[in-house]
Amino acid sequence: MNRRDFLGKALVYMPALGVLALAFPFYYFINSLYSKRRVEIPINKINKRVVFFKDYDIFIVKVESGFKVFDAHCTHMGCILNYNNKDKLFECPCHGSVFDLSGKRLKGPARKPLNRLTFKIVNNSLIIG
Numbered sequence: 001m002n003r004r005d006f007l008g009k010a011l012v013y014m015p016a017l018g019v020l021a022l023a024f025p026f027y028y029f030i031n032s033l034y035s036k037r038r039v040e041i042p043i044n045k046i047n048k049r050v051v052f053f054k055d056y057d058i059f060i061v062k063v064e065s066g067f068k069v070f071d072a073h074c075t076h077m078g079c080i081l082n083y084n085n086k087d088k089l090f091e092c093p094c095h096g097s098v099f100d101l102s103g104k105r106l107k108g109p110a111r112k113p114l115n116r117l118t119f120k121i122v123n124n125s126l127i128i129g
C-alpha cells in the first residue's frame, strides 16, 4: 500500500473512529443513568457487623442506630474495596486507600470519604436507592 492509498483509506475510516470514540462515553453515561436501580435486602441477611453484597457492590455496616450503606467502590479510581475484619477497615487493593467503618478516609490517595447510599426500611428489608 502506498502513501496515497493509506491516506485515502484513513480519510474514510477516521470519521467512523470519531463516531466510535464519542459513542462509548455516551453509552456508558446513558447506561449509568438507568443502572441506578432499587435494591432490596432482607435485614436477616445482614448477619455480621459488615456484610458485602457482591451483586450490588455495596457494604452494609450495622451500627448502634441501625445501618450504614456504602458504595464499595473506592473514591480514588473506583476499585472494589476489601473489608479487613481484623482491623475493621475498608482497604483498597489498587493503591492502598483505607477507610474506617464510618466511611471516613484514613489514608490516601483517595481524598473523599466513601459514598454513602440512602435507604429506608420497609417490611424488614433495606430498600436502597
Ligand code: FES
Residues within 6 Å of the ligand: 074, 075, 076, 077, 078, 079, 092, 093, 094, 095, 096, 097, 108, 109, 110
Ligand atoms: S482506586 Fe483505591 S486507592 Fe486508587
